[in-house]
Amino acid sequence: MRNNSRFAHVQTFDIDRVAAAAGADPDVLRMENLDTDVPPPPNAVTATAQALATGQGNSWLPFNGLPVLREAIAADLRERTGHDYDPARQIVVTSSGTAAVMPVLLATTEPGQRVVLTDPTYAGLLQRVRLADARPYLVPLRVDGGMWRLDRDALAQVTEAAAIIMMSPSMPAGVVLTHEDWTAVAEACERLDAYLIYDAAMERIVFDGHPRINPCRVDGLAARTIVIGSVSKEYRMIGWRIGWVAGPADILSRVLTAVTYNTTVASGFAQIGAAVALSEPSGVAEAVAEYQARHEAVVRQLDGLPLVRAAGGWACLVDAEELGIGARELSDRLLSHGRIAATPMTAWGEEVARRYVRLVYSNEPVKRLNELRDRFTAALP
Structure with missing residues (x-):
């Protein structure tokens, strides 16, 4: 073989x-x-059960996700990022946040191109970079004062990359990036002409005394940022397997093609529950x-x-x-x-x-x- x-x-x-x-x-x-x-969230559980009972969402369509969920995602992103995303052209629903990673990598990299991640990083990100036939380049996290910090000097030494993948808070380390960290990421993206792939799965799970900064609010990053989100962590809805991608319309058209020819569509029942979780107290x-x-x-x-x-x-x-x-x-x-x-x-x-x-x-x-x-x-x- x-x-x-x-x-x-x-x-x-x-x-x-x-x-x-x-x-x-x-x-x-x-x-x-x-x-x-x-x-x-109990309201999400109820909405999902009702969708199952009534047959809502029991369909192959639409490939980019139910309008009710894409609209809820757009509203949530507006609050987080300060930017408006067109639910029809700039948001694609996926079968979990992790399932979104490969389509995004396929849409932003060519075989053999470098993708920057941190060391340590979520294994699901690192190994997907390899499966996408890209080359991971790891910038270390350093322990300083008993906490993890991004090695910004190491990031500044990167000479070429098609994309930078960041997560805040990160898995597995729990590092939360500061405004200075995100500024360094913005400078690297500009210098390298690279996309930022931002895994926002845990964005609001931040402990007292630490900043919660969405990179789209940092000068120079919004136009380059592709956001991957999900309901698994913040909303404790692991089994729903619902995630999404949001970003520039040209990249999202490629993402939709990759998603459609991989999973076709995420669970409609679960999408309805996810929309309620995003729209109501959860x-x-x-x-x-x-x-x-x-x-x-x-x-x-x-x-x-x-x-x-x-x-x-x-x-x-x-x-x-x-x-x-x-x-x-x-x-x-x-x-x-x-x-x-x-x-x-x-x-x-x-x-x-x-x-x-x-x-x-x-x-x-x-x-x-x-x-x-x-x-x-x-x-x-």
């Missing part, structure tokens, strides 16, 4: 491996996967407060260990090598000795990422997280 070069450097998430090893043991702290026990602030409380519980429990605080998001990272052990071995020991399922970041970047193990706190309440120190102590060599 012939090899396929697109898959030569693609790595697995490792999430499923850790989850399978953990099994269904209720004693295990489930910190390997981005599920959440914070419920989705408990985002309350959910963020709960995630922040869980993050602080993790920080308290692991005080004195090489944990890097997150400024937002659903997870934070612990430096396995600082503990004198490899990330894969620490992940294995946490499960076998501490009953903690946690994913090594070996597929989530390069030199920086491979040092770390991710601790997801979105699916474990504070009461259970308060057992974390004892479990870690049992796991460390």
Whole structure:
């Protein structure tokens, strides 16, 4: 059987491996996967159920998404970005935010062109760059004062790229980009004539004291920015698998072609629920407060260990090598000795990422997280 070069450097998430090893043991702290026990908006659940009962959305059309959802996305983007997006020409609904990444890469890059990401970054972004036959170029995140910071000097040294992919808050590190960071991104995009692909999946999951800045509000970025959003994180609607792309009309026409010939159309039932989540109160602030409380519980429990605080998001990272052990071995020991399922970041970047193990706190309440120190102590060599 012939090899396929697109898959030569693609790595697995490792999430499923850790989850399978953990099994269904209720004693295990489930910190390997981005599920959440914070419920989705009840109004969205009701709207979805009603759509199922009445047959609304049970159609192949329209390929770019139901008008009610595209209009809700446009209204949400107007509030976030300060810009108006034409629901008919500048917004395409996709089967989740992650499913939007490949069509956007196909629309913005040629084979062999460079795409800039951070190290660490979400493995679903990094590996899709490889599958799109583009070349990832990783700019490191650095730990400064116990928090992650973008290495702006390293970004300024990039000499060529077709696109820059950024996420704020990011997965898996939880870095929140400052206005100075976004200005550096804008300068890089202008210098390189590159698009900014902005994964906004967690934009509002930001903790107290940290900025929440949409890049489209930064001078020079709006015209170059392609926004990828979804209802999975902010609205806790993981199983709906609804996302979207918004941006310049010429790029969105290409995105729509790629989406249509891949998935044809996202679930109509789920689109109706997503439209309600975007249009009505959906408990985002309350959910963020709960995630922040869980993050602080993790920080308290692991005080004195090489944990890097997150400024937002659903997870934070612990430096396995600082503990004198490899990330894969620490992940294995946490499960076998501490009953903690946690994913090594070996597929989530390069030199920086491979040092770390991710601790997801979105699916474990504070009461259970308060057992974390004892479990870690049992796991460390």
